[in-house]
Amino acid sequence: MKNTISHRVADFLKNYPPFNLLDKPNLLKLSEQITIIYKEKGSPVFLENDSPHAHFYVVNKGAIALKKSNEKSMMDLCDEGDIFGLRPLMASENYKMEARAQEESILYAIPIEKFKPYAQQNNEVGDYLIASFASNTRNPYSITHRGKLYQEVLEPDTPHTPLMDLQTVQYSKKLITCTENTPVNKVAEKMTANKVGAMLILKNKLPIGIITDRDLRNNIVTGKYPITVEASKIMVSPVTTFRKNITITQAQMAMMKSNISHLCITKDGTPDTKAIGILSKHDIMVAMGNNPAVLIKAITRAKKIKNIKRIRKSIDHLLAGYLEQNIPMTLTSKIITELNDACIKRIIEISLKEMPSEPPVKFTWLSMGSQGRSEQLLQTDQDNAILFENVPEEDLEETTNYFLKLAKIINKGLFDIGYEYCPAEMMASNPNWCHSLDQWKAKVSQWITNPGADEVLLSSIFFDYNVTYGDMELADKLSEHIFETTQNYPIFYLHLASGALQNPSPTGFFRQMLLEADGEHKDTFDVKRRALMPLTDAARVLILSHSIKFVNNTFERFEKLAELEPNNKETFLACSYATKALLKFRTKQGLLHNDSGRYIAIEQLSKEERIKLKRTFKTIKDIQELISVRFKVSNLMR
Amino acid sequence: MINFFKRKPKQYPLYWEEYEKCFEQKQPAELKDVRFVVLDTETTGFDYVHDRILSIGALTLKDKMIEVSNNLELYLEQEHFNADSIKIHGILKSEAIFRISEEEALQQLLAYLQNAVIIAHHATFDLNMINKALERNGLPKLKNLAIDTSNLYKHTLLTTNLVKKKEHYSLDELADKFDISKKDRHTAMGDAYITAIAFLKIKSRLKEKESLKLKDLVKMG
Numbered sequence: 001m002k003n004t005i006s007h008r009v010a011d012f013l014k015n016y017p018p019f020n021l022l023d024k025p026n027l028l029k030l031s032e033q034i035t036i037i038y039k040e041k042g043s044p045v046f047l048e049n050d051s052p053h054a055h056f057y058v059v060n061k062g063a064i065a066l067k068k069s070n071e072k073s074m075m076d077l078c079d080e081g082d083i084f085g086l087r088p089l090m091a092s093e094n095y096k097m098e099a100r101a102q103e104e105s106i107l108y109a110i111p112i113e114k115f116k117p118y119a120q121q122n123n124e125v126g127d128y129l130i131a132s133f134a135s136n137t138r139n140p141y142s143i144t145h146r147g148k149l150y151q152e153v154l155e156p157d158t159p160h161t162p163l164m165d166l167q168t169v170q171y172s173k174k175l176i177t178c179t180e181n182t183p184v185n186k187v188a189e190k191m192t193a194n195k196v197g198a199m200l201i202l203k204n205k206l207p208i209g210i211i212t213d214r215d216l217r218n219n220i221v222t223g224k225y226p227i228t229v230e231a232s233k234i235m236v237s238p239v240t241t242f243r244k245n246i247t248i249t250q251a252q253m254a255m256m257k258s259n260i261s262h263l264c265i266t267k268d269g270t271p272d273t274k275a276i277g278i279l280s281k282h283d284i285m286v287a288m289g290n291n292p293a294v295l296i297k298a299i300t301r302a303k304k305i306k307n308i309k310r311i312r313k314s315i316d317h318l319l320a321g322y323l324e325q326n327i328p329m330t331l332t333s334k335i336i337t338e339l340n341d342a343c344i345k346r347i348i349e350i351s352l353k354e355m356p357s358e359p360p361v362k363f364t365w366l367s368m369g370s371q372g373r374s375e376q377l378l379q380t381d382q383d384n385a386i387l388f389e390n391v392p393e394e395d396l397e398e399t400t401n402y403f404l405k406l407a408k409i410i411n412k413g414l415f416d417i418g419y420e421y422c423p424a425e426m427m428a429s430n431p432n433w434c435h436s437l438d439q440w441k442a443k444v445s446q447w448i449t450n451p452g453a454d455e456v457l458l459s460s461i462f463f464d465y466n467v468t469y470g471d472m473e474l475a476d477k478l479s480e481h482i483f484e485t486t487q488n489y490p491i492f493y494l495h496l497a498s499g500a501l502q503n504p505s506p507t508g509f510f511r512q513m514l515l516e517a518d519g520e521h522k523d524t525f526d527v528k529r530r531a532l533m534p535l536t537d538a539a540r541v542l543i544l545s546h547s548i549k550f551v552n553n554t555f556e557r558f559e560k561l562a563e564l565e566p567n568n569k570e571t572f573l574a575c576s577y578a579t580k581a582l583l584k585f586r587t588k589q590g591l592l593h594n595d596s597g598r599y600i601a602i603e604q605l606s607k608e609e610r611i612k613l614k615r616t617f618k619t620i621k622d623i624q625e626l627i628s629v630r631f632k633v634s635n636l637m638r
Numbered sequence: 639m640i641n642f643f644k645r646k647p648k649q650y651p652l653y654w655e656e657y658e659k660c661f662e663q664k665q666p667a668e669l670k671d672v673r674f675v676v677l678d679t680e681t682t683g684f685d686y687v688h689d690r691i692l693s694i695g696a697l698t699l700k701d702k703m704i705e706v707s708n709n710l711e712l713y714l715e716q717e718h719f720n721a722d723s724i725k726i727h728g729i730l731k732s733e734a735i736f737r738i739s740e741e742e743a744l745q746q747l748l749a750y751l752q753n754a755v756i757i758a759h760h761a762t763f764d765l766n767m768i769n770k771a772l773e774r775n776g777l778p779k780l781k782n783l784a785i786d787t788s789n790l791y792k793h794t795l796l797t798t799n800l801v802k803k804k805e806h807y808s809l810d811e812l813a814d815k816f817d818i819s820k821k822d823r824h825t826a827m828g829d830a831y832i833t834a835i836a837f838l839k840i841k842s843r844l845k846e847k848e849s850l851k852l853k854d855l856v857k858m859g
Contacts, residue, residue, distance in 0.1 A: 037704075415817065
């Protein structure tokens with residue numbers, strides 16, 4: 001009997017170990033026994049101490065987080081093709097950690113009873129399992145297929161601790177050494193053969209000096225010494241030594257202080273004990289995988305969207321670390337936005353390669369909404385648009401089609417790394433958001449001159465655009481046009497201002513916080529709609545009325561306004577501060593619950609946090625009054 | 639003498655009576671206990687009268703799980719043949735797949751369906767095709783509740799005048815939207831699988847709005 005679904009399952013499994021070791025008929029037979037399970041984001045597959053299920057699991061789509069319930073940090077993240085929950089079944093013990101859907105996921109549940117015979121009959125499969133269980137490493141086969149069969153990790157080998165500074169560095173234990181009278185040309189030969197940048201000079205097993213590439217350059221290549229000179233003549237002595245559990249910060253400081261690139265690790269940290277290893281600048285770079293500079297480099301080198309998805313996860317770790325360390329919000333949002341921008345840029349570059357031809361004309365990829373305002377710390381929905389150069393009437397359709405096709409690939413790429421599709425379809429792949437310069441000009445003119453509720457909403461999203469990729473000049477021309485048009489139709493400010501005042505108030509008559517009355521988010525506080533949006537909207541209308549270009553960020557806008565209007569300086573600075581505080585609130589909540597952080601459960605906040613939150617409400621009220629008076633909103637029917 | 643005027647209740651074959659009997663049982667109160675059958679039919683064309691069912695793919699969905707071993711994939715013997723539609727589903731009249739008669743297929747389908755809630759993309763079409771086949775075999779219409787994923791999907795979209803909802807959303811659009819691989823598209827079982835995953839994803843997005851009951855789903859779909 002034909003079974004299309006089991007073929008589909010087998011077709012997926014055959015790409016991943018150990019299933020790639022099974023022959024086709026057996027794999028098909030196994031596939032017929034599988035149950036396909038859908039897991040909503042956040043729902044558990046099994047909990048710690050649950051008795052073992054009859055199945056183990058393979059991730060088909062999505063991602064599953066494994067963690068111990070008493071620890072905050074995740075032990076491992078399984079994505080497509082990874083196996084989890086097998087070891088407890090083999091060992092007949094309870095689950096040692098919980099597994100929860102990190103994102104919406106589809107799993108294949110494989111019955112252990114049906115799988116066991118293969119593990120026993122097929123030596124390769126058995127060996128694979130033993131190797132995975134025994135080595136506490138990842139998948140012994142390859143890093144890309146890091147399907148892990150064991151569950152408990154004694155010590156995660158590359159911990160994702162955001163506070164990398166206090167972590168110890170791995171040093172190289174392979175010592176390349178020579179004695180003080182070895183000729184320098186032999187030293188250089190040995191260094192080349194071993195592909196190292198430094199050589200230790202030992203005397204009675206104690207380190208007495210070090211020769212690096214730089215010493216060879218400075219002393220030999222310059223002709224200061226002949227190449228047969230003894231090592232002791234050019235070595236740097238004494239050697240800077242450290243104990244083996246040196247932290248990243250210590251190592252960096254030591255290298256900076258003496259302007260050197262290598263440290264020697266000895267048994268007790270002094271030059272009087274045996275040398276056991278060498279630590280280079282490169283080792284530090286590797287250890288600092290979570291460093292923004294390293295991440296940017298990794299992004300620009302990424303060849304596949306899948307790689308970017310992994311990097312995106314590191315960005316979230318970095319963000320969590322910054323918040324924990326109380327790094328100023330201005331800096332945090334700058335760095336994270338840069339990284340997010342780099343990801344998007346890279347996706348556009350990769351997508352462009354997928355197109356059959358080069359873009360027919362110049363174009364600009366505009367990020368709108370929070371991404372455009374550089375306030376998007378967590379991944380939310382994507383809001384974007386394409387703006388391309390004017391083309392002759394007869395080419396317009398073909399050009400538009402090219403960019404729509406490109407946008408479709410980009411939107412899918414962004415979706416793949418975690419940006420949900422915009423529920424309102426405000427994406428460049430929608431024909432309404434992919435236009436030539438003239439078309440966009442006509443469109444915004446229409447919004448500005450006929451400001452109904454929809455037009456005001458659209459402009460409030462669109463006018464925060466920022467160039468993520470492509471030609472700046474095009475965006476510049478469009479901005480000029482917007483300012484010109486708004487100045488000719490000042491009534492537009494009034495509408496925009498009244499739109500800014502329409503957000504629901506954060507507090508009620510008795511100054512209590514207003515919570516959502518019904519729906520899924522009942523009894524939570526909507527920090528986006530009730531607190532952040534009033535500030536964002538206010539900043540937008542004010543900055544627009546001053547015709548200030550390219551200041552998109554809400555708290556930067558307020559700082560700029562404070563500069564422009566010294567008499568309202570205090571209010572604006574308070575607004576800037578409130579925005580940062582609220583943004584931080586939202587981001588922290590979002591990281592905690594793996595969501596957008598928009599809805600805050602008030603009763604879970606500490607007293608201090610509640611007071612902090614409430615303090616921002618007064619500021620919101622002040623700015624709303626200012627706007628109401630300035631733009632005479634009361635004249636308009638609200 | 640034969641009494642022409644006395645109307646005897648029509649006698650249906652045993653398999654229909656067994657099917658009918660399943661409906662004496664009420665649907666469970668909890669959504670997770672409800673048995674859904676996701677199905678798709680490939681047909682020779684879109685004409686309810688002249689076109690025929692070529693194949694039926696159906697799988698069972700319960701508590702967000704699909705058992706691969708428990709599904710129904712039927713290929714039907716053909717009299718009527720429409721050369722145009724082969725291009726789409728690729729089922730040739732003489733292809734060497736085990737085929738059964740229309741009645742045999744209906745019999746197996748009814749036994750598989752029981753009182754499950756049917757889910758299909760553009761459900762009206764599939765149900766009409768099946769009901770026509772039932773009619774040809776002297777049987778009444780299907781009695782199952784049915785949900786159309788095309789209609790259900792519309793409820794996940796924002797209600798705003800900025801987005802124009804389309805009248806229909808194709809299965810391809812849903813597969814793109816929900817990132818479902820379009821492998822085996824245009825085979826009955828392949829489409830049934832895509833529909834099943836799309837249904838699960840739609841349902842989870844609807845749940846964000848309210849605590850969902852079966853009757854809500856049926857009303858929306």
